[in-house]
Amino acid sequence: MAEDEIWTEKYRPKTLDEVVGHEQIVKRLKSYVKSGNLPHLLFSGPPGVGKTACSIAIAKELFGDTWQSNFTELNASDERGIDVVRNNIKNFARTAPLGSASFKIIFLDEADALTSDAQSALRRTMERYTATCRFIISCNYSSKIIEPIQSRCAVYRFGALSSKDIETGLKNIAKNENLEITKDGMEALIYISKGDMRRAINALQSSATVSSRITSEVVYQTTSTARPEEINEMLKLALNGQFMDARNRLDDLLVTYGLSGSDIIDQIYRATFELGLDEDVLVALVDRIGEADFRLTEGAHERIQIEALLAHYKLHGKSK
Numbered sequence: 001m002a003e004d005e006i007w008t009e010k011y012r013p014k015t016l017d018e019v020v021g022h023e024q025i026v027k028r029l030k031s032y033v034k035s036g037n038l039p040h041l042l043f044s045g046p047p048g049v050g051k052t053a054c055s056i057a058i059a060k061e062l063f064g065d066t067w068q069s070n071f072t073e074l075n076a077s078d079e080r081g082i083d084v085v086r087n088n089i090k091n092f093a094r095t096a097p098l099g100s101a102s103f104k105i106i107f108l109d110e111a112d113a114l115t116s117d118a119q120s121a122l123r124r125t126m127e128r129y130t131a132t133c134r135f136i137i138s139c140n141y142s143s144k145i146i147e148p149i150q151s152r153c154a155v156y157r158f159g160a161l162s163s164k165d166i167e168t169g170l171k172n173i174a175k176n177e178n179l180e181i182t183k184d185g186m187e188a189l190i191y192i193s194k195g196d197m198r199r200a201i202n203a204l205q206s207s208a209t210v211s212s213r214i215t216s217e218v219v220y221q222t223t224s225t226a227r228p229e230e231i232n233e234m235l236k237l238a239l240n241g242q243f244m245d246a247r248n249r250l251d252d253l254l255v256t257y258g259l260s261g262s263d264i265i266d267q268i269y270r271a272t273f274e275l276g277l278d279e280d281v282l283v284a285l286v287d288r289i290g291e292a293d294f295r296l297t298e299g300a301h302e303r304i305q306i307e308a309l310l311a312h313y314k315l316h317g318k319s320k
């Protein structure tokens with residue numbers, strides 16, 4: 001294996017048994033493989049949790065050596081337009097499946113990026129090739145997929161992976177790559193992953209370029225993430241009424257880690273639940289975090305929004 005190989009590819013599950021977590025889903029997918037048939041499938045869920053991995057594992061198990069001829073992965077939101085997507089489907093579907101397979105699989109990623117009109121066109125294409133192809137449609141939000149497509153598919157909702165699942169996946173890789181992950185190193189990787197295995201594996205791979213002993217220090221440094229404790233301390237200062245000190249901490253974080261506004265808001269959001277606040281205060285602050293988060297997506301000034309947020313911690317801290 002090449003040194004610079006991307007681990008998310010190198011460790012992509014080859015079978016459904018190698019998929020971590022999603023026990024109920026995997027069980028049902030296995031029963032399709034066993035029966036040798038497949039309905040159209042709709043996989044919805046956050047990024048990096050195994051939707052593509054499950055699809056490829058299904059193809060490998062169903063088709064064996066001929067899987068690559070009988071499986072294609074297309075990005076539904078191909079920037080050249082839905083017609084290009086439909087043409088690619090047509091070209092792929094035109095030839096008969098290889099080997100003993102009675103159908104081919106078309107994996108369509110990012111289907112929720114399509115407009116309703118494009119989805120309607122896609123639906124007609126699906127119908128046209130139903131005899132020879134099965135579609136696996138992947139999206140982040142199934143609510144963005146038009147009803148006529150949903151009703152033609154068996155829908156599977158993939159959740160974020162649990163801490164235990166992320167740990168299992170990472171331990172497996174660490175063993176293969178001769179890495180030692182310390183307890184706090186694992187906690188850091190889990191914190192950074194937010195239930196996304198791709199993110200966890202990428203963090204592990206970049207940490208491994210620095211040291212084969214993966215500590216939390218290595219992880220936070222290589223991924224430019226503030227330690228949760230540092231965020232906690234900044235929030236506590238603000239809650240204690242020391243607004244200017246909290247603001248100085250914010251400066252440190254921005255300079256040390258080069259964090260973006262949305263990174264910090266995301267970490268503030270997670271830290272706020274760890275502060276043991278009264279529920280009323282918590283509710284008020286989460287409401288403010290939502291507001292700041294929204295404003296950032298609308299292009300508001302990052303620095304001012306985060307400071308305004310810290311100001312609310314001071315105001316609510318005092319009223320506690």
Ligand SMILES: Nc1ncnc2c1ncn2[C@@H]1O[C@H](COP(=O)(O)OP(=O)(O)OP(=O)(O)O)[C@@H](O)[C@H]1O
Pocket residue numbers: 007008009011012013018019020021022045046047048049050051052053054109138139161169197198201
């Ligand atoms: N449940 C899992 N078990 C084992 N490895 C996983 C799992 N989920 C993700 N991975 C790892 O992360 C990589 C990315 O996962 P995958 O491509 O399946 O994500 P996805 O859910 O399809 O995300 P996206 O919506 O961004 O396409 C995989 O190649 C694999 O290495």
